[in-house]
Amino acid sequence: MKRKNLNLRNAFILIISTLVIVTVFNQLERKNYQSTIQQEYMDSVTVTLNKAEKFINDHPDMNFSDLQVAPDVSVILIQEGTTKELNQELASAGLSTLLQSVFIHSEDGQEFLDNRAPEPVYFSYQDDFNETYSFFSLKRRTKAGFILVSKNATAFEGYLHNKELLDFGLVMSLITIFFVLVLFLNKRVFTRISQMTELAYEFSENKFENSIELQSNDQIDNLGIALNKMGKTLEATSLINTQERKLLMHVYNSLDTGVLYVEEDFTITDLNTIGQRFFTSYIKNDEGRFGIDSYYESLIFEAWRTNEPIQVEIQHNQLIFDVRFIPVEIDEKLKTQGVLLITKDITTDKQLVSIREDLITNVSHDLRTPLATIQGYSEAIKDDIAETTDEKNEMARIIHDEATQMSQMITSLLTVSRTKAGFSELNKESVLISAFFHKVINRFTERLNSEKIECDLVVKPGTSHYEMDEEKMHHAIYNLIDNAIHYAADPDLRYKRYIHIEVGLDELVDDLVITVSDNGIGISKESIPFIFERFFKDNKARTMPKNNGSGIGLSLVYTVITEHGGKIEVESTQNKGTSFVIRLPL
Template structure:
């Protein structure tokens, strides 16, 4: 290749001619391009290697940590981050692992505490209900739900209400005044003590809901009534014989009785009334002693036919007076039973005595009966003593309390034969349970009553 350049210098013209080998230039150019390509290749390879390093040591761990963080948010702590190197990313991963362990331990502790609180909440004997500002039920425990179920059964309009109207008045008062209230409320012969407490959010200083605590006090109310009836019964049952004893004693002292026979008759009346009062006091003492756990059983093998024949003889006059037919029936294979004869005599004496006292009036039954059946229950492995009658029966509302101390089914004194303190069936239940047995009652007013005494078969 040749370059030519014309020029003039000091009035003279000239020409500069430069020539060089083109092959050498092309060689140089090729070498420069090769070096440039090589450098670009090295740079690209370095970039790729660095990018792979970033992916392997930064992006992938960050992606893994992101996935694990989402798992943590779903309470899944089964995964942990593992490392192939130790750098800033590994430090972050170590922190996340520690965070996961701490969260897992905290969640486990919170779950255990929550389960414990739920268990305690549901185990509380009182019903608990929490209503928000819109009168919507947000929280309820087992007894509280039992109350709501009961209320919906007895209130025909309950389905259209969030709560009983008595509750609503107390809840509205709590929202209006931020003060609690307490009341005794009743539904269908059940009684509840109800306490309403406002729940106040401290930072907002406003009532966010109300907590209702209700306690079923039906049994307590019933026991109060029973105790009152007991005092009335005992007062009546003691006053009458005491007046008779006083009157006849004065008659004897003042020589009102003219003959020896009259004095003996009066003395016999005094003795009979004293015996009845002594029996009443002994029954009360026996019941207190037995219910305190002091029951000594003198178990012996008893011939059941002789046992019930003896019982029938004690009621012979009562059966004739009330026109009652008494029968008993022993199933095949059951001739004797091992129990405390004196105490079980008390059990069946009370059951038969109740059947006589609460038998139907003469003329209301074509035939009055008391029948005792002794049979085996092969399913429950028990011997059953079934005492049935066709007397006046027991009201359904009285059945749950029939074995309570001092409870009387018929509180009226229409019939003088229905006197008593109401402890007979309590004594019966205590003696049966001391023999590892159970007693239950089935009755229909106007039809009759059946008592089932179940005793374990192994004692036969």
């Protein structure tokens, strides 16, 4: 913004003010001086008149040679139309001639002689040679006739005129000096100060492109040097502050905790990224009094009223949030200026707590059941309860199966833990796809037959071999099929229960695609995002009476697929079925 330069205007106002003051003082001085001189002239005329009158009265012989008056005063005796100069020492004969030949016969002179004015009167006349005479005159009637006493004031008028010229010259000189001084100051001082002022305003707006150009080594340039240094310092400081502010904003927006600030008028400001999402999803309500949800409004108001922090756990859909309402005191009067909302998604934390509790229950149950079976059958064999060899063999087989199940569960736990810790390695080799899947499916032949579940395999043409860790991938596919059998639908609700496995190539993205689908009881929509977490179980959907597992299987599947650089996705509808899609890079 361009700012007004008032220096020249102020300078002209100063010049005019000075001129007016000098003129007024000059006029006052002139008037005072003129009044003083006039009074002296009038006194001189009055004294001379009195002296001449006394002399005439004392010398009836009319011998005026002894009359002594000032040489600049004319004393004229007017008798019966004749005039006579009585001052033999009169210095200005021209004045006496003017008085006798012009003034006395003029209209002003006749009026003056006829008037009885007791005070001297000022007159100014020109003679035949255009020479101006100024004088003070006073007349008085005596026995001898009129006495006209006049004092020459021409020199006085000349002095006043010369003084006026001198004063005018003085005023013009002052104006010239002031004008030159103002131009000088404007160029050397005012303009540079204005530049510095403008530069300081630019600094205040974080604009540091310009600087002061130095002209000389005077104090103003020293100020310019200091201002330039200050600009450089401010620029560096501003750059550092900007970088720090950007870093803080990056950290602020990278927090996994939502931050919102509610001002006194319930305006919500200073939201970070998580806070903005939380506000938009749960707090914002256009129908509310302040545009926010009434529940949050009441909590904010309560924190404001009590000036005490409030902490609550709020559940939205399947997510649980820890929300804190913290009053903010800014001034020294400890008056609440706003309320800070801190939100944190604690859904995972809550799930971990639940998972830890379930882990103890599930693992102890999954270990206790086969151990109890092993213990019971081993005691039966020991006590010779089994009478025949076939019965003993059957008991031994059951003990072996239960021990194998325990070993598989412990192996799965160790595999997941080692993979999560980064200690697992892949032993990849070229595996024949068709033979690999038949080998896995054959392990479930007895269960599939007993459960009356059909399992079919489709290997599309062009899919023969794949580089993978056969043992780990075997565990992964085994768990998917085991899950499909475990959570198959009730036979009374399905005309046919099936598991469909399809393997093929997606040539568009060069992936090996494995699909394992069933028409079982499905997975609840709320549980799908968490099914690959360790020890997680969809208790809402999977309410089968049989043991519903330890929650390790799908976590193991996800770990193995991720190790191979692949991805696994799930699509499921409750009471209709589930489909797992695995994509492995070629």
